[in-house]
Amino acid sequence: MTILYHENSKVFHLYNDTISYVMMILKNGHLGQLYYGKRIRDREDFSYFLETCERPMTARVFEEDDAFSLEHIRQEYPVFGTTDFRQPAVEVLQENGSRISDFVYQSHSVKGGKPKLSGLPATYTEADEEAETLTVTLRDALTGMEIELLYTIFAEGGILARSARFLNSGEQTLRLTRAMSLSLDLPDRDYVWQQLSGCWARECHVHSRKLEPGIQAIGSMRGNSSHEHNPFLVLRRPHANERQGEVIGLSLIYSGNFRIQAEVDAHDTLRVLAGIDPETFTWRLDPGESFQTPEAVLVYTDQGLNHMSQTFHKLYQRRLARGYWRDRVRPILNNNWEATYFDFTEERLLAIAAKAKECGVELFVLDDGWFGERSSDHAGLGDWVANRRRLPEGIAGLADRVEELGMKLGLWFEPEMVNKDSDFYRQHPDWILGTPGRSQSQGRHQYVLDFSRKEVVDAIYEQMAEILRKAKLSYIKWDMNRSITECFSGGWPADRQGEIYHRYILGVYDLYERLTSEFPKVLFESCASGGGRFDPGMLYYAPQGWLSDDSDAVERLKIQYGASMCYPISSMGAHVSAVPNHQVYRNTPLHTRANVACFGTFGYELDLNKLTEEETEEVKEQIAFMKKYRQILQFGTFYRLKSPFEGNETAWMVVSEDQKTALVGWYRILNDINGRYTRLRLEGLHPAYAYRNQKSGLVHYGDELMYAGLITTDDTAGQAPAEAKHSTDFESGIYILEAIPSV
Numbered sequence: 001m002t003i004l005y006h007e008n009s010k011v012f013h014l015y016n017d018t019i020s021y022v023m024m025i026l027k028n029g030h031l032g033q034l035y036y037g038k039r040i041r042d043r044e045d046f047s048y049f050l051e052t053c054e055r056p057m058t059a060r061v062f063e064e065d066d067a068f069s070l071e072h073i074r075q076e077y078p079v080f081g082t083t084d085f086r087q088p089a090v091e092v093l094q095e096n097g098s099r100i101s102d103f104v105y106q107s108h109s110v111k112g113g114k115p116k117l118s119g120l121p122a123t124y125t126e127a128d129e130e131a132e133t134l135t136v137t138l139r140d141a142l143t144g145m146e147i148e149l150l151y152t153i154f155a156e157g158g159i160l161a162r163s164a165r166f167l168n169s170g171e172q173t174l175r176l177t178r179a180m181s182l183s184l185d186l187p188d189r190d191y192v193w194q195q196l197s198g199c200w201a202r203e204c205h206v207h208s209r210k211l212e213p214g215i216q217a218i219g220s221m222r223g224n225s226s227h228e229h230n231p232f233l234v235l236r237r238p239h240a241n242e243r244q245g246e247v248i249g250l251s252l253i254y255s256g257n258f259r260i261q262a263e264v265d266a267h268d269t270l271r272v273l274a275g276i277d278p279e280t281f282t283w284r285l286d287p288g289e290s291f292q293t294p295e296a297v298l299v300y301t302d303q304g305l306n307h308m309s310q311t312f313h314k315l316y317q318r319r320l321a322r323g324y325w326r327d328r329v330r331p332i333l334n335n336n337w338e339a340t341y342f343d344f345t346e347e348r349l350l351a352i353a354a355k356a357k358e359c360g361v362e363l364f365v366l367d368d369g370w371f372g373e374r375s376s377d378h379a380g381l382g383d384w385v386a387n388r389r390r391l392p393e394g395i396a397g398l399a400d401r402v403e404e405l406g407m408k409l410g411l412w413f414e415p416e417m418v419n420k421d422s423d424f425y426r427q428h429p430d431w432i433l434g435t436p437g438r439s440q441s442q443g444r445h446q447y448v449l450d451f452s453r454k455e456v457v458d459a460i461y462e463q464m465a466e467i468l469r470k471a472k473l474s475y476i477k478w479d480m481n482r483s484i485t486e487c488f489s490g491g492w493p494a495d496r497q498g499e500i501y502h503r504y505i506l507g508v509y510d511l512y513e514r515l516t517s518e519f520p521k522v523l524f525e526s527c528a529s530g531g532g533r534f535d536p537g538m539l540y541y542a543p544q545g546w547l548s549d550d551s552d553a554v555e556r557l558k559i560q561y562g563a564s565m566c567y568p569i570s571s572m573g574a575h576v577s578a579v580p581n582h583q584v585y586r587n588t589p590l591h592t593r594a595n596v597a598c599f600g601t602f603g604y605e606l607d608l609n610k611l612t613e614e615e616t617e618e619v620k621e622q623i624a625f626m627k628k629y630r631q632i633l634q635f636g637t638f639y640r641l642k643s644p645f646e647g648n649e650t651a652w653m654v655v656s657e658d659q660k661t662a663l664v665g666w667y668r669i670l671n672d673i674n675g676r677y678t679r680l681r682l683e684g685l686h687p688a689y690a691y692r693n694q695k696s697g698l699v700h701y702g703d704e705l706m707y708a709g710l711i712t713t714d715d716t717a718g719q720a721p722a723e724a725k726h727s728t729d730f731e732s733g734i735y736i737l738e739a740i741p742s743v
């Protein structure tokens, strides 16, 4: 990759093998956007990309130039209030009440690698050759506000990471009322907007629409990135699909309130903004203080959605997730939540764990209910001390007994919350978020601790660290089960209340940072009532997340398919649960539940003692299969083949790095009678390798499987002879394809 600055034309050109990103210093000193897309050859001067013309009813910057209006110029980090009437990237409130700024180029520098963003999760490099970072400094002369725009281009893939850092180098107190991570002006609006939206238990559904004039937006004002909208956007050309075509993916590495929007103006140009939600944000910057925005990552490809996703998967697996578990296959776990809910004793837990061990499970996870006076969701949050009536020897004792069984122990926490019925709340009633003189709303009978205050984070850290220091724990599930309301902190003055949502999430990141540093071998799984905070910010600390509280295999197809647009399989917590399913009361076959969950971190969310002998044997086989193939399932190259949003069948596959093994997941919702002949055109295989299909025993070359297709016609469906094994609704299969020496 290269970052060039052409002095004469004042043009920056950032490029690698895949992309070019071209900007220039405009006549008024602002930074203009010239081109973003497929790699183009470098030239000394690209300034002809800057199209300006004289238009009626336009305000102009210069007396003598009727064509230079910011309204019609594509910019890098625009302001509002001079001649641009679109939504801006930044707004600074000044002591005299003015919000007008004029950010003019000062200097720039280029460095190998990528700097850390203070206090915030972000992508990183391990060697300077992996990326280059351009920092462009702009300055508003009147106020002294400086902005450093950071652009990191990675050597591999069409990846560009962006963020902005503000420094008040003036003498007055300034207030940021908007500080987006990224603004991207594109020359046309010929895109389909694609978002991942839903709600609790129905996260990450794919929704698409053509861009129209005006503003289209997603975001969250809940304090968490939310079940409703994932901080992720795809803009794809209308003809682009999974296999081909131009696609831009935009992912915000942030877990709090956010906004991503696209504004199409009257001339069909497009402005994309992404960052902290401006509605719920202000930030006071006293002289000398600085503010760093979260990072936004852009991925461009002209090879379709699968390629965009694969680029995100590899980046987020290797250069966003960190630590001991980053590259390791994930332990197969048994979580007791849907097995017992709050109704357990140590003996009951150990009976579940013993059976799990017999089946091959590696990690037993004790979920909610082990602490304080927690026998329902009305009490106990905040008291992170084992309830001795349930666990006579505490967590340390339980961990010893689980280890004696030959397994590891994991534990659930909800660090950010408190019940009023808890010793913690009784000691610190003023440590929750809430507006003075007004009632606080509850959610699941709990209140949100004020994580904007260091002393609150310290107190929770001490309780958690105490447990982790004493007990042999290998895994923590970090839950968060309500959104923030009445956001007000008793720890901050009136004119800093607009900072609390962001300070809260910084407190969450701080606690994660401290715990993951002190206990580097503990595997963290994030959770927020399932996927309420399944976002890249969390991935930095917790390499996997509980994707949804909906554990039904059919519902999960849509959720996992949608999430795979951005997130790697190794990040998706997915479990086999009991039937009838506890969320939708559906009965699905045991093999289908496992066939969906194995495209995830894989585990069980039930009491295996309740299965029949035949089912237990099946579970043992599932676990053996997962152990054999999880390296490929979790870290191979993932392809979506058939969308659950478009028909009765879903299919996806992973291919090993050496292309010698592929696993194809095929799922049919309702059974067919006398149905069609079906085949799946596979992807990512080596055309010349011969693959044995373990199901049929037949051997096919990669080119046959990719171009003619894998035959999936299910001849037991409906028309099968009476003695054959019959398919049911919710049928599925995993096709294992292994390369063999040529035939």
Ligand code: DGJ
Pocket (backbone or CB within 6 Å): 337, 367, 368, 412, 479, 481, 527, 528, 529, 530, 546, 548, 549
């Ligand atoms: C919500 C989580 O998503 C569930 O998996 C479980 O941990 C419960 N909270 C426990 O209260």
